[in-house]
Amino acid sequence: MNSSPVTLLASGNSLGAYIPAIHLYTYLQGRNVCTDIHVLENLYHKEVRLKIRSTKEAFHADFSVARMGHKLAKPVDSSLDEEAVLRLLHGWKQAGVFRFVVFTGFWIPILERYKQEADDSLDIQLIRLDAWDTPSFKVHKQLYPGYDNVWLYESSKLSPSSYIASDDVEPLPYAQRAGRILIHGGGWGIGTYASTISELRRLGYGLDVIVYDPSEVDEDDGITRYFGTKPSWDPWSRDALGRHTFPPMVRYVRIGGVLREFPFEDYSAYTDLMRNCAAIISKPGGATLNDSLSHGIPFVMLEPFGDHELHNSAYWESCGFGIQFAEWKAQDFSKHHLERIYRRLLEQRSKINHFGEEYLCSRKQQLRLTK
Incomplete structure (x- = not known):
């Protein structure tokens, strides 16, 4: 597993798609797993990034504005700097990157492009940290069923499958x-x-x-x-x-x-x-x-x-x-x-494991099956 780097794909637009990714990064790094992390906004045009702060301030000031913005969510394709995207895809291909853990659906169109360029099959998990589609996944509803969707909170099962933290320390009494x-x-x-x-x-x-x-x-x-x-x-x-x-x-x-x-x-x-x-x-x-x-x-x-x-x-x-x-x-x-x-x-x-532990165990099992 250590020889197969894991690439985490996060977003800074929502800390809900950023903090859990950093937790997992910390956990995997602490177990000597080669791990990289990319934040989607680094692929945006600079002027688009600059507007994020003003949007956050407007949402903070008026909850009704935030709710309306949520309803108007759309794919981020027009925000992307094509040169930055091409550099990233080229870098992945040169490095033979094939393992991804994804925390926001807005990465899906970029992964679709990488699928066409990659020489080998890809191991991509979409981490669903909500009990329902968030806007980033909803706008790609036609595409995400083709991926391995990992729902931590399946509505049909009143028992979460795992949790994500920087460590596996037990809760304080x-x-x-x-x-x-x-x-x-x-x-x-x-x-x-x-x-x-x-x-x-x-x-x-x-x-x-x-x-x-x-x-x-x-x-x-x-x-x-x-x-x-x-x-x-x-x-x-x-x-x-x-x-x-x-x-x-x-x-x-x-x-x-x-x-x-x-x-x-x-x-x-x-x-x-x-x-x-x-x-x-x-x-x-x-x-x-x-x-x-x-x-x-x-x-x-x-x-x-x-x-x-x-x-x-x-x-x-x-x-x-x-x-x-x-x-x-x-x-x-x-x-x-x-x-x-x-x-x-x-x-x-007490009944479940850290997602990072589950991930490492499943990957080790796959490795044994391919030998």
């Missing part, structure tokens, strides 16, 4: 957790998450809020903590060593109107913060479902963004892994109910 609530709006900071903050603060909950913009940080009250990604960072950028990385996280503290920033040493500090929380409150995005299962975190779900998140919400609730915010509120924000959800998550988590 609930009694050992700090009891804080993590609140965020996904990678684009969208949804109704901000409206829950003041209500829970009045009840005395310790909150860890992931803000989209530092201007959202309130004056320090000694209980509520604020975090975020460095505003200058983009998922399609690379570090000084040419690598794609996890978002650089920062803790924000505003005292006397003055905002101070305290950078995290690395992303594992944020992962530890997640593992230690009593629940996540957010819209039901696929990457947050994965966080919930990976770390045994009860999911309090807000209004969904699009049909795929509507199905995610129904699926997670049917599995017993989450609860609607309105229902949790009707139960007087019961901590005992959250703990029951944790136990259900832990039970399911």
Whole structure:
């Protein structure tokens, strides 16, 4: 397996199609598997990339605009720089790349072109981190059935098949957790998450809020903590060593109107913060479902963004892994109910393996069969 590189295809437009890919990259690299990762936006025309930030700001400012944008999703072909695409395809062919793990359907037209050029059959898995078609797959509904679609959350089976994380560390026992609530709006900071903050603060909950913009940080009250990604960072950028990385996280503290920033040493500090929380409150995005299962975190779900998140919400609730915010509120924000959800998550988590482990085992078996 080590002699057969694995190429991960991600997108920075949605952190839900980026963070799980970086988790898998970290996991495979930690097991000495030669792994490469490409982010789709690096194939865009520069002016298209520049517009992404303004689109994100518009979606963050108005959830109705975000929902409308979701409905208007279309293939990204017109955004692609043909020279960049040709360089990538040529590089893959020269290197004999044939193993792919794909996190967004927008890569499918490029893979269709590579199929025509590749000398050997390709091993391509489309990772479906939602319980329904996301826009990137929906716009390629005629093509994706020809691929190996790996659904982590099959609607017909109320039992997720696997999870994706940087490691395979067991969830922290609930009694050992700090009891804080993590609140965020996904990678684009969208949804109704901000409206829950003041209500829970009045009840005395310790909150860890992931803000989209530092201007959202309130004056320090000694209980509520604020975090975020460095505003200058983009998922399609690379570090000084040419690598794609996890978002650089920062803790924000505003005292006397003055905002101070305290950078995290690395992303594992944020992962530890997640593992230690009593629940996540957010819209039901696929990457947050994965966080919930990976770390045994009860999911309090807000209004969904699009049909795929509507199905995610129904699926997670049917599995017993989450609860609607309105229902949790009707139960007087019961901590005992959250703990029951944790136990259900832990039970399911004990029955399944890390996707990376499943992937490596299946590839080793294929290798033995071909000898």
